[in-house]
Amino acid sequence: MDMKTEILRLLRESGDYISGQEFCRRFGVSRTAVWKAVNQLKEEGYGIEAVQNKGYRLRSNPDVLSSSELKSRIQNQWAGNRIYFYEETGSTNIDAKRLGEEGAEHGTVVVADKQSAGRGRRGRSWQSPAGKDIYFTILLRPPFLPGKAAGLTLVMALSVAQAIEGACSLKTGIKWPNDVVLNGKKICGILTEMNVETDYIQHVVIGVGINVNLDVMPEEISRTATSILLESGRETARAELLQEVLARFEENYGMYERDLDLRDMLEEYNGRLVNLGKQVRVLDPKGEFEGIARGIDASGELLVETQDKNTVRVYAGEVSVRGMYGYV
Numbered sequence: 001m002d003m004k005t006e007i008l009r010l011l012r013e014s015g016d017y018i019s020g021q022e023f024c025r026r027f028g029v030s031r032t033a034v035w036k037a038v039n040q041l042k043e044e045g046y047g048i049e050a051v052q053n054k055g056y057r058l059r060s061n062p063d064v065l066s067s068s069e070l071k072s073r074i075q076n077q078w079a080g081n082r083i084y085f086y087e088e089t090g091s092t093n094i095d096a097k098r099l100g101e102e103g104a105e106h107g108t109v110v111v112a113d114k115q116s117a118g119r120g121r122r123g124r125s126w127q128s129p130a131g132k133d134i135y136f137t138i139l140l141r142p143p144f145l146p147g148k149a150a151g152l153t154l155v156m157a158l159s160v161a162q163a164i165e166g167a168c169s170l171k172t173g174i175k176w177p178n179d180v181v182l183n184g185k186k187i188c189g190i191l192t193e194m195n196v197e198t199d200y201i202q203h204v205v206i207g208v209g210i211n212v213n214l215d216v217m218p219e220e221i222s223r224t225a226t227s228i229l230l231e232s233g234r235e236t237a238r239a240e241l242l243q244e245v246l247a248r249f250e251e252n253y254g255m256y257e258r259d260l261d262l263r264d265m266l267e268e269y270n271g272r273l274v275n276l277g278k279q280v281r282v283l284d285p286k287g288e289f290e291g292i293a294r295g296i297d298a299s300g301e302l303l304v305e306t307q308d309k310n311t312v313r314v315y316a317g318e319v320s321v322r323g324m325y326g327y328v
């Protein structure tokens with residue numbers, strides 16, 4: 001961590017004044033060097049007050065998304081240990097895939113404040129304006145077979161749902177396989193892409209878009225999508241939420257890698273499943289059908305009970321489901 005990032009972390013953690021002298025001693029630098037670093041933080045939007053004989057204090061917890069903010073917060077074993085932050089990029093998934101080709105390590109995270117060509121599933125685009133939402137992609141190098149990768153998307157959906165509950169105290173649901181839902185509308189989408197060599201995973205990238213502080217939903221998606229701000233009336237510090245997502249993901253991924261299935265997350269996932277017990281239409285390329293969603297099994301497949309009481313297992317990689325009465 002560089003000095004500026006470390007100063008930020010110390011101020012946030014203490015919540016009180018820390019003297020300039022203390023920083024000088026700790027980093028072995030001059031007062032001017034400390035003052036310069038503090039000024040840079042101010043320019044990035046932090047309210048830092050300087051009081052004579054007391055020192056510096058971090059006044060507010062603004063919604064700053066920057067390299068220092070993220071690095072000063074994220075202290076996981078591997079998830080987000082290496083962060084690439086861009087004010088603007090095309091798509092963090094594309095960046096992460098490039099880093100994957102270049103040999104970047106497991107857990108590398110790309111974050112952007114804005115995407116000019118954000119991508120959604122099924123060739124759709126993902127609107128990604130600046131200063132409002134979270135767009136990030138994590139690069140993984142799982143040791144398991146490609147067939148197990150689809151489950152990772154569900155692991156991420158659960159991690160995002162848990163993190164929103166932890167950081168924003170809001171109870172979110174999951175629409176199978178991987179949309180996170182608040183009050184029946186989508187607030188998070190996940191796009192997983194994989195690079196496979198015969199039966200070996202080169203790398204997987206999981207891209208996550210969370211509608212956080214968006215105050216006006218674009219007309220064309222307002223029926224099915226919303227944001228944390230619109231539902232709760234409160235702004236969320238994006239870095240704090242992202243920190244929480246990565247911490248949860250690291251923990252959940254650990255269980256998935258150990259068990260090679262979702263057994264230890266099953267109960268919680270199904271507890272959040274908004275499709276549970278609902279009539280769904282399964283858009284299977286081999287033939288569409290309807291049934292009642294009965295939850296997922298440990299492999300992440302959705303169990304759908306058809307009218308003739310057969311249970312069909314629906315694989316997350318190939319099909320999607322539609323609610324019969326609107327988005328959920």
Ligand code: BTN
Pocket residue numbers: 090091092093094115117118119120121122124126134135136137188189190191207208209210
């Ligand atoms: C969906 O269609 O539901 C998936 C949307 C995924 C959007 C995220 S934003 C960060 C990452 N970069 C992209 O270009 N897409 C994903």
